[in-house]
Amino acid sequence: MAAPAAKQEGFHDCRDAWARTIEELAANDPRIVAVVNDSVGSSKLGGxxxxxxxRLINVGIAEQNMVGVSAGLANxxxxxxVSAASCFLTGRALEQIKADIAYANFNVKLVGQSSGVAYGELGPTHHSIEDFAWLRPLNNITVIVPADSWETAEAVKWAAAHEGPVYIRLSRMPVPDLAVADRTFQPGKAEVVRQGKDVTLIACGTMVHLAAQAALALEKxxxxxxxxxxxxxxxxxxAAISIAADETGxxxxxxxxxxxxxxxxxxxxxxxxxTPVPVERMGFPGFVPTGSVEWLFDHFGLTAAGIAKTARKAIGRKRT
Known part of the structure; x- marks a missing residue:
């Protein structure tokens, strides 16, 4: 197994890009404020x-109040x-996100930090793997999962300019920058990292660079x-999904x-x-155990080798 991401050269913590970008935006827009739940350090908002x-409001460990305060500020x-660990932001304050933010359509930006299994050793209470399922039905909240530092900065800029609720999901695990030329960030549009005709790997967040590695292995x-x-x-x-289904099967x-x-x-x-085609879903099937990020990824096949293996399975299911 590869060395932990934090020790690999060329990997970057997307939280650094988030912190840098919000400071730059706030310098030019006095309306921008940060609201946290005693999470200044983990949100990297010390600067x-x-x-x-x-312009930083720390409500303490009171996530429902944190979201309610943000609704009042937007009003x-x-x-x-609003920056907090995603497991607590979307779990404890889900009712407030639904009623105070989504239903009211308030201009609040939710930033879920340390998402997924980034808090691996702290166990299921700190895993944030249900947030997509909770927030997808609130269809006026734009849900963004940046894949690298560049996309994180662009997502924060877009969110600040966008009128309406946004959820940005960030990890604390460093990832490499994607090797994509002439990039533009457009919410609601998939980015083509690599072309192909036999199978399509659709990934988000920390999984995108692993999908790209799997594609290189499959090419061989x-x-x-x-x-x-x-x-x-x-x-x-x-549209991108339908095209991929039609063209790769x-x-x-x-x-x-x-x-x-x-x-x-x-x-x-x-x-x-x-466009009915074989779809193999990789991720977590439910509650996952306590363990390091590297162990959890390996255990559930979320590696380049695991993705390549599942791609072969999907290809084997294609109609002949």
Missing amino acids: FQKTFPD GGRIPF EGISARVLNMATITPLDE AIVTIEEANIHGGLGGAVAEHTSSA
Whole structure:
């Protein structure tokens, strides 16, 4: 197994890009404020607090109150960025997100930190693998899962300019920058990381670079794998999915989340009614055990080798 991501050269923590970008935006827009739940350090907002001490609101460990306060700030003309561990932000405050933010359609930006199984050793209470399933039905919340530092910065910029609720899902695990030329960030549009004709790998967040590695390995076997970075879960790029289904005939979805109700569920829902093809969903089947990130990824096959293996399975299911 490869060395832990934190020790690999060329890997970057997307939280650094988030912190840098919100400070830059706040310097030019006095409406931007940060709201946290005693999470200044884990949100990497120490610099923001130092530069804008009167624009960071720390409500303490009270997530429902945190979201309610952000709704009030938005109603008063501010642009609140609510930053907290995604497991607590979307779990404890789900009712407030639904009623105070989504139903009211308030201009609040939710930033879920340390998502997926980034808190691996702290166990299921700190795993955030259900957030897609919880938030997808709230269809006016744009759900963005950046794959690298560049996309994180672009997502934060877009969210600040967008009028409406947004959820940005960030990991604490470093990832490499994607090797994609002439990139543009457009919510609701999948990014083609690699073209292919035999199978399509649709991934988001920390899984995108692993899908790209799997495609390289498959190429050595004579298998051409398309890789799509589906950074936006809501709204979903259904057109790109249909094209991929038509042109490659098989799909594998890869996410650091529960396969029930997440990216895999969304892709399967669309293809089943629009373009039926074999869809293999990779992620977590439910509660997962306590363990390091590396062990959990390996155990559930969320590695380049595991993705390649599942791609072969999907190809084997294609209609002849």
